Amino acid sequence: MHLLELQCRDKLDFKYDINIEENILNLNIDDYLDLAVRNNKKRRFLFVSKCLGKHLPCKVVDMDNLGYDIVRAYEKRQDYLSSGLVISFAETGTALGHSVFNYINADYEFVHTTREIVENKKSLDFLEEHSHATNHNLYYEDLKRFENGEEVVLVDDEITTGNTCINLIRKINSIYPKKRYTICSILNWMDCEAFDRFKALEEEIGAKINFVYLFAGDFKFECDEDKIEKLISESEKESRIFTKNNDFKVSYIYLDMKKYEKNEKYIKYTGRFGINKQDQIALLDEVKRESKKIDIKDGEKILFLGSEEFMYIPMLFAKQFDGKNIYYHSTTRSPIVDLDIEPYPIKSKFPHSSLYNRGVQNYVYNIDKYNYEKCFFFCEINKQKSDFNEIINIISNTGIKELNIVICNK
Known part of the structure; x- marks a missing residue:
């Protein structure tokens, strides 16, 4: 057992x-x-x-x-x-x-x-x-x-x-x-x-x-299906009480990544429409160049957060800061039951609307459990600043002091 x-x-x-x-x-x-x-x-x-x-x-x-x-x-x-x-x-x-x-x-x-x-x-x-x-x-x-x-x-x-x-x-x-x-x-x-x-x-x-x-x-x-359904029902009725961080800071970083020529909404090098080995070399060069726009100080505990399918390129940016105190994961469509006890892995969840498809529910898990100082949130497509309000609200109600929204397709 x-x-x-x-x-x-x-x-x-x-x-x-x-x-x-x-x-x-x-x-x-x-x-x-x-x-x-x-x-x-x-x-x-x-x-x-x-x-x-x-x-x-x-x-x-x-x-x-x-x-x-x-x-x-x-x-x-x-x-x-x-x-x-x-x-x-x-x-x-x-x-x-x-x-x-x-x-x-x-x-x-x-x-x-x-x-x-x-x-x-x-x-x-x-x-x-x-x-x-x-x-x-x-x-x-x-x-x-x-x-x-x-x-x-x-x-x-x-x-x-x-x-x-x-x-x-x-x-x-x-x-x-x-x-x-x-x-x-x-x-x-x-x-x-x-x-x-x-x-x-x-x-x-x-x-x-x-x-x-x-x-x-x-x-x-x-x-026990009955207990799980009961817990899910109770969780959906809960009103989450936040303690807003009054010193919270939001910044925007715009990266110049090559667009997919047939539909400029997307980045060429994600793999959504296919890439080859030469494209991969070009992607690594772009990430190395554009990562200079991201400022990280020694000793800071940092989260790089991808969004939905947009995972690999944010990971590559995080990899540029190897040796620093960097963590990485992504938002997701997967609806997981959260339970704040040890050793259950998903202790908290924060629902929000997808930035890519507004009618789709997304989640970010455990973001309030790791005492990050800064978060770099990556979005593939260019959005209005107001579109990030839900993400801003989530991050501002954790212990994170600074959110940098990184838009990869200006």
């Missing part, structure tokens, strides 16, 4: 057991994951990564090392083919897939799926059936390797049933058949039945399907 089960029983009454059967790089699983309960009846649990830079803050090197480690595991498993395409899943996997692409030593391109709807762009759309946001779009028309590459590498933080990958592989293969598909993840929880579905898919499409992961095994999760 887990300590987490014992201390959460009165509030949530859930328990889980994890059994790791494969650990190709001999890593410590406790350094990589926690488990939380989410407001989604289709899948009640959520493995919360300590290193992914999404729901929980992490050191930048830990996040970037995930991509590096997955590539190491890939190279232990198989050789590269002549060319290929890395695809990562929005929103949690966007930065992870971009990091994998960065470390892959071959002629591959990168694109991530997106929940953004972009007019006049060819999209391969598919479903992530268990998600809180099921629809994905894959904008592929600017990609060369989508058509003529030999391999597609799919990257996500976790694979449980594999159904999302099956949906996408079938879609891709119906247009541009591939020699090999490789599914990369931090965690792989697929059972024998799930692997059998992929064996059947291999025969159906006439292509090899391989799996690369840092950890593989199985887990059991049990919960």
Whole structure:
């Protein structure tokens, strides 16, 4: 019986057991994951990564090392083919897939799926059936390797049933058949039945399907649905009482990042519409140049906060200040139950409207728990200053003394 089960029983009454059967790089699983309960009846649990830079803050090197480690595991498993395409899943996997692409030593391109709807762009759309946001779009028309590459590498933080990958592989293969598909993840929880579905898919499409992961095994999760629903209902009725920081300061930093020429609302180098290795080199140069606009003093505890799918580029900016006391994570669509007890990982949540799609609820977790002095909040698209009022209100009601809103597409 887990300590987490014992201390959460009165509030949530859930328990889980994890059994790791494969650990190709001999890593410590406790350094990589926690488990939380989410407001989604289709899948009640959520493995919360300590290193992914999404729901929980992490050191930048830990996040970037995930991509590096997955590539190491890939190279232990198989050789590269002549060319290929890395695809990562929005929103949690966007930065992870971009990091994998960065470390892959071959002629591959990168694109991530997106929940953004972009007019006049060819999209391969598919479903992530268990998600809180099921629809994905894959904008592929600017990609060369989508058509003529030999391999597609799919990257996500976790694979449980594999159904999302099956949906996408079938879609891709119906247009541009591939020699090999490789599914990369931090965690792989697929059972024998799930692997059998992929064996059947291999025969159906006439292509090899391989799996690369840092950890593989199985887990059991049990919960009391009535208690969880009651806690969620009570939480939604609560009125959060803030103590506003009267010395709070807000500043704006405008970065000159290259725009995507076919739709200048977005940045070229995010990977939403595809990038190649030359683009990646240009991105690293841009970040190095523009990071000079960010001033950080020695000894300050700083949070770099990305927004939704916009994760990798904020992480690169944080990486420019390696050696300083920098933490990094992102806002998210994932609705997680918060409970301020140890050792439950999600202790506080702050809901706000998406800056990209106003009708969509977003959250930032635990931002009041780490005693940051400054926060650099990154937004990909140019917005009016008034659009940031919700974010400003959230940050001003923590112990953070200074918020710098970094707009990456002026």
